[in-house]
Amino acid sequence: xxxxxxxxxxxxxxxxxxxxxxxxxxxxxxxxxxxxxxxxxxxxxxxxxxxxxxxxxxxxxxxxxxxxxxxxxxxxxxxxxxxxxxxxxxxxxxxxxxxxxxxxxxxxxxxxxxxxxxxxxxxxxxxxxxxxxxxxxxxxxxxxxxxxxxxxxxxxxxxxxxxxxxxxxxxxxxxxxxxxxxxxxxxxxxxxxxxxxxxxxxxxxxxxxxxxxxxxxxxxxxxxxxxxxxxxxxxxxxxxxxxxxxxxxxxxxxxxxxxxxxxxxxxxxxxxxxxxxxxxxxxxxxxxxxxxxxxxxxxxxxxxxxxxxxxxxxxxxxxxx
Numbered sequence: 001x002x003x004x005x006x007x008x009x010x011x012x013x014x015x016x017x018x019x020x021x022x023x024x025x026x027x028x029x030x031x032x033x034x035x036x037x038x039x040x041x042x043x044x045x046x047x048x049x050x051x052x053x054x055x056x057x058x059x060x061x062x063x064x065x066x067x068x069x070x071x072x073x074x075x076x077x078x079x080x081x082x083x084x085x086x087x088x089x090x091x092x093x094x095x096x097x098x099x100x101x102x103x104x105x106x107x108x109x110x111x112x113x114x115x116x117x118x119x120x121x122x123x124x125x126x127x128x129x130x131x132x133x134x135x136x137x138x139x140x141x142x143x144x145x146x147x148x149x150x151x152x153x154x155x156x157x158x159x160x161x162x163x164x165x166x167x168x169x170x171x172x173x174x175x176x177x178x179x180x181x182x183x184x185x186x187x188x189x190x191x192x193x194x195x196x197x198x199x200x201x202x203x204x205x206x207x208x209x210x211x212x213x214x215x216x217x218x219x220x221x222x223x224x225x226x227x228x229x230x231x232x233x234x235x236x237x238x239x240x241x242x243x244x245x246x247x248x249x250x251x252x253x254x255x256x257x258x259x260x261x262x263x264x265x266x267x268x269x270x271x272x273x274x275x276x277x278x279x280x281x282x283x284x285x286x287x288x289x290x291x292x293x294x295x296x297x298x299x300x301x302x303x304x305x306x307x308x309x310x311x312x313x314x315x316x317x318x319x320x321x
Contacts, residue, residue, distance in 0.1 A: 157209025
């Protein structure tokens with residue numbers, strides 16, 4: 001502890017910390033394992049008695065082993081919405097509270113999902129490459145794209161992000177249906193209890209659900225074949241929800257029409273086969289982040305750390321294991 005500032009273990013570090021390091025460091029004293037020459041396990045053991053709170057990114061796994069080395073830890077705040085990188089069962093067993101980013105990113109992620117979809121449908125990125133390569137003069141007109149309005153869209157996961165995606169695409173005139181862990185009484189769109197049924201009745205699937213043991217590789221070849229040759233998949237959730245091997249195969253065999261991907265199974269590694277395909281639009285796991293959402297995230301993390309050290313209620317506490 002530096003002066004009167006409470007200790008916070010920093011794992012990652014999250015990009016929001018890099019952007020607001022000075023502001024964060026005025027409020028808390030951050031322990032930074034990557035700046036130490038000793039192994040992580042030894043670093044954790046050295047500070048085990050003083051670490052009651054930790055701040056992590058989605059790329060930093062908080063495993064049973066990490067938790068065992070931090071017996072005094074009582075709170076973890078993550079910069080992500082997803083919490084699949086945190087051993088929630090072990091946290092519950094040890095009485096460690098967890099808070100995520102909640103709905104901070106929902107609007108920005110929904111905007112990115114719609115952007116990826118429009119790009120794939122209208123071939124915007126591919127046409128941009130066509131023009132910049134000077135091919136317009138040589139080859140004439142570019143192949144036509146497809147209209148968004150009237151498309152049947154299945155949304156997988158109807159949390160805050162899925163609902164924001166649905167609202168945007170509904171405004172474009174799309175026909176929305178969804179599947180989720182449970183039917184949402186407040187959602188007006190038709191519910192499908194089965195992913196195969198949703199795929200069969202849709203032309204587009206937009207993945208907005210959390211990565212869990214149940215959703216890992218949920219979008220496999222059988223789902224893609226049910227979606228059909230004209231089908232498009234957009235994934236702004238987690239890469240491993242899609243069986244990437246099946247996805248590559250279906251794209252190469254033209255068994256689906258295209259994909260928009262912000263997330264991948266083994267980031268930052270992307271299957272080489274996807275790099276040359278004009279019907280694949282990719283972004284580097286950046287859908288969540290804008291200048292505005294980054295600032296909102298900084299303020300949320302500070303509020304939650306302040307609340308924890310003041311024994312006040314947390315925002316966006318994760319209660320479902």
